[in-house]
Amino acid sequence: xxxxxxxxxxxxxxxxxxxxxxxxxxxxxxxxxxxxxxxxxxxxxxxxxxxxxxxxxxxxxxxxxxxxxxxxxxxxxxxxxxxxxxxxxxxxxxxxxxxxxxxxxxxxxxxxxxxxxxxxxxxxxxxxxxxxxxxxxxxxxxxxxxxxxxxxxxxxxxxxxxxxxxxxxxxxxxxxxxxxxxxxxxxxxxxxxxxxxxxxxxxxxxxxxxxxxxxxxxxxxxxxxxxxxxxxxxxxxxxxxxxxxxxxxxxxxxxxxxxxxxxxxxxxxxxxxxxxxxxxxxxxxxxxxxxxxxxxxxxxxxx
Numbered sequence: 001x002x003x004x005x006x007x008x009x010x011x012x013x014x015x016x017x018x019x020x021x022x023x024x025x026x027x028x029x030x031x032x033x034x035x036x037x038x039x040x041x042x043x044x045x046x047x048x049x050x051x052x053x054x055x056x057x058x059x060x061x062x063x064x065x066x067x068x069x070x071x072x073x074x075x076x077x078x079x080x081x082x083x084x085x086x087x088x089x090x091x092x093x094x095x096x097x098x099x100x101x102x103x104x105x106x107x108x109x110x111x112x113x114x115x116x117x118x119x120x121x122x123x124x125x126x127x128x129x130x131x132x133x134x135x136x137x138x139x140x141x142x143x144x145x146x147x148x149x150x151x152x153x154x155x156x157x158x159x160x161x162x163x164x165x166x167x168x169x170x171x172x173x174x175x176x177x178x179x180x181x182x183x184x185x186x187x188x189x190x191x192x193x194x195x196x197x198x199x200x201x202x203x204x205x206x207x208x209x210x211x212x213x214x215x216x217x218x219x220x221x222x223x224x225x226x227x228x229x230x231x232x233x234x235x236x237x238x239x240x241x242x243x244x245x246x247x248x249x250x251x252x253x254x255x256x257x258x259x260x261x262x263x264x265x266x267x268x269x270x271x272x273x274x275x276x277x278x279x280x281x282x283x284x285x286x287x288x289x290x291x292x293x294x295x296x297x298x299x300x301x302x303x
Contacts, residue, residue, distance in 0.1 A: 002158040006032045006093070009039050016042075027160075027167055028097040031150055035091075038084035046128060047097045048174065049073040049083075050138060050146065054091025057212070058083045060133060063205060063226065066212035069260070070138050074131045074174060077103075094146060098167065104128045106168050110175040131174070132181045134204035135211050142177075145170050187241045202227040203238055210246065214253045215277040220246065254278065255291050262300040269296045 007019060022028065023045045031052075041059065049058065050072040057066045058073060059082040067073050075081055077100055085091045108126035109117060138146075149166050156162065181200070188196040188203070206227040210218075223246060224231045238246050258276040261267060270281045273296075278284035288296050 001026045001028045002153045002163075003028065003030050004032050006030070006034050006037045008037075023097050023099075025099065027099050027102060027163060029149065029153060029163070030093065030095040030097070031153070033090050033092040034085050035087055035089070036085060038086070039082060041080050041082040043078055043080050044075055045097055045100055046077045046103050046131075047075050047095055048170070049075065049093070049095050052092035052094055054085065054089055054093075056083060056085050056091055056093050063208070064212060065135060065208050067135065068211075068257075071135050071211070072138050072142070073133070073135055074177070075133060076130055077128045079133065094150065096146075096149070096167070096170065098171065100128060101126075102164070102167070103171060106171040107175055110172050129178065131178050132201060132204060134201075135208050136177055139173075142170070142173050145173060184241055188237060189240050199229075199237055200241065202229050203234075203241055206234060206238060206246065207242065207249065210250045210253055214250060214257060215275060217277075218247055218250050250277075251287060252291070255288055258284070258288060258296070259292065259299065262296055263303045272296070 104126040185200040273284035
């Protein structure tokens with residue numbers, strides 16, 4: 001199913017049970033713009049969340065994760081979550097919801113060799129794997145995949161076979177993302193695989209905080225509390241996995257956000273610096289030039 005308007009959960013006529021029942025029966029694609037929308041906590045299916053513009057905040061496992069353009073969030077099957085869009089401008093959300101048995105079959109097949117699939121082409125008892133639920137950068141391949149999916153829906157309408165074919169490839173891409181995450185767990189400094197995975201999840205929580213609150217001052221104590229890690233352990237393990245300290249990562253996120261605003265808008269550079277968490281415009285200019293090779297105004301002119 002293809003839905004281009006977000007439902008109003010506050011409408012007295014809204015049938016919440018019927019709405020969420022569809023997610024168990026169909027693969028669904030939401031592509032909708034809104035200035036103000038929210039959905040209270042509910043249990044979802046395996047899904048991918050991204051934004052074409054604006055921002056949307058998801059509540060998962062007692063924390064808030066804000067998704068912006070160029071990022072996506074994977075939520076697992078049966079994961080309770082809430083979501084909201086609250087301005088100041090409009091946000092265009094794009095979400096893909098996978099029917100459980102469809103996703104389980106595709107992902108199970110993705111994890112086996114072609115030789116095995118010749119002998120076992122069907123998976124009646126396949127089980128959905130559990131993804132690491134954190135923000136990912138949208139790769140060019142996944143970006144193209146999503147753009148093609150939306151273009152097909154807008155030009156041809158919802159054709160189940162066409163959509164399902166494209167979702168097979170999208171799920172294979174997500175399987176690759178999960179494999180890359182599992183490789184990163186090997187960089188965690190711990191002996192047991194279960195400990196490495198648990199620490200990696202906590203480090204991803206810290207990284208999501210840096211993305212979601214990049215315009216706020218960095219507080220290592222708060223970051224450690226959010227991730228349930230001591231500050232020394234947080235800094236040491238973060239650098240081991242992500243190859244930079246939390247502060248260095250935050251500066252990179254701020255500069256990426258500033259570069260996006262310079263490309264897309266005409267706001268004064270000082271305003272952009274302040275909005276992206278830089279208290280000093282001169283320091284922002286030096287950091288920006290060190291990363292992108294040119295001052296902010298020259299970067300804007302080039303793009």
